[in-house]
Amino acid sequence: MASFAHLLCNPVGSWAHLSTRSSSFLSPSFPFLPSSASAPSARRRRRPACAAMEVNAAASAAVPSAVEFNFKGYMLQKAAAVNRALDAAVPLAYPERIHEAMRYSLLGGGKRVRPVLCLAACEIVGGRERQAVPPASAVEMIHTMSLMHDDLPCMDNDDLRRGQPTCHRVFGEPVAVLAGDALLALAFGHLADPASYPADDPVPPARVVRAVAELSRCVGAEGLVAGQVVDLESTGLGTPVGLERLEFIHLHKTAALLEASVVTGAIVGGGSDDQIERLRRYARCVGLLFQVVDDILDGTKSSQELGKTAGKDLASDKTTYPKLMGLEKSREFAEELLKDATEQLLEFDPMKVAPLLHLADYIAHRQK
């Protein structure tokens, strides 16, 4: 199997002379993975800066080299750009109440991981970032609508989301249902509207059509909705679900929208079929990795460290990876997923892989 070793002696994009991890967005330790896992991770983070990578001078003053990749700065800058696009995509038009509800949930915070994945995937295949702003906005609209409908009294009956009252608590259930529907419809319309794209940098219609089809598949009864339904069916049974079903739930409930994010970004950016499939596998690994780490955190961290109730999954009948395979095996599984995810990036331009490498690393290393 390919490794990052060849990148270390790649004369075009040598990783060897670069600094170690710099961003405070990444934790300094890697508590869930055995020490062997940190070797490729450290190598991956050694890479040259390029025009597409944001270097925050203030942040970099405290770290060994100004040319290293400032992941936190990158995330913040891209999230701000996505927020501006989302704000413009849902103006406060008549009827105000539905637009207020859409904007309340859509613009109410969040790290914008999915849109950033979309922008990064577009650039990694050689596309221009601004071409990927419409699909990036679309995946965030769909992520938001899935949270709005998930929070409904008939579903999870949640009163709070990102520390704020949920949409149905503010606007009422009927408006929350309809605002979710409107965001789902808008996601596809925004993706298909030529006015969403820069006039001097349009995306060929064939790519847009393919992106619409991908987004639909990842969201519908073969994707996100499938994961939610199987999760619903598996809750309250009193017995743990098997590993296969657990993986199905996470691959659909979480990974599918990450997959839509990178795949639509790569499609509008003009990626080849091979590149698109590599990025699809990357996203699926990262999606599963997110859940495995989430399960490990729930069982190993205090509520104070997590900023939410720890041990919830352990106390409930919710099936987790540590429950099914034990903590050590779960850590090994996380290690494998991170390795698999990063290996999918080996064939890409090493000048452009930093955001996706760091995103995977961030998800593996996060402390909450």
Next chain:
Amino acid sequence: MASFAHLLCNPVGSWAHLSTRSSSFLSPSFPFLPSSASAPSARRRRRPACAAMEVNAAASAAVPSAVEFNFKGYMLQKAAAVNRALDAAVPLAYPERIHEAMRYSLLGGGKRVRPVLCLAACEIVGGRERQAVPPASAVEMIHTMSLMHDDLPCMDNDDLRRGQPTCHRVFGEPVAVLAGDALLALAFGHLADPASYPADDPVPPARVVRAVAELSRCVGAEGLVAGQVVDLESTGLGTPVGLERLEFIHLHKTAALLEASVVTGAIVGGGSDDQIERLRRYARCVGLLFQVVDDILDGTKSSQELGKTAGKDLASDKTTYPKLMGLEKSREFAEELLKDATEQLLEFDPMKVAPLLHLADYIAHRQK
């Protein structure tokens, strides 16, 4: 203003030698419109048969001429084709429960007026009907999802739909919400999937992109959802809404999806911008006509005649056209709408307008 008079002396598509109304699908009388309105209507129904128009020999034996347009046969034949396409578009895959819920609501009956409008609009602009099967299926998926979400306990709390228990009564509320979401996503995916179209008769991607954008606009917060929200806000106020707001509700809640149906059909069929805009106006008139006639029926027919509780709107605080403008003015308004709708068809090939003319006529003449 243009009239149908020129069609009467049009040597290519003369209407003059054809029979009067034949189909039992059309009532023999026109109770809501003054006698003057029936003149253009009668002329419109006089037209030659052509390959695209189904002639039911059995039905036509009882009527003056076998060459007249068999509207009932046309509707039944097209609805059967649409049902086959919908059945194939939503196979019973894993997870079965969500697919069962989608199929239960999607395949549980209905006249398929919207898909038939879509097929007819494709043909009227010179497209081939089979090119319009994907958008025709898409609009029916969206119509179904809007009914599923409308029926939810937090919305209209309906237990019955088309004489059967509503989706949430059979599958539970969470599955009904998710099945609606899945159908909405599938509508766009089905429209964008090249596999939905005949391999030997593909639709150019630019047309598909335009159809996706149109469908989204007609469904979201500028379309169907806007109508539902304003309707919600206008219910239970104790005072009637004004004419302008009533028209907004109907143009969005009812007409928008009819508009999406004909416009997406015309787009995939390769219609010109002028043709698309004429068909858009036709659909908006027909959508409003449907509601005006509905209001008139509610106030003038018995429960037995309607097959549902009559006078409901009259007894409730729901605003209707007769309440706002009186019965006679409402009939005149219906007449104007029918006339406006049919006038939009004047510039099209008279050999292909019969389905849309008859659909408008059917909506104006229906007795329940």
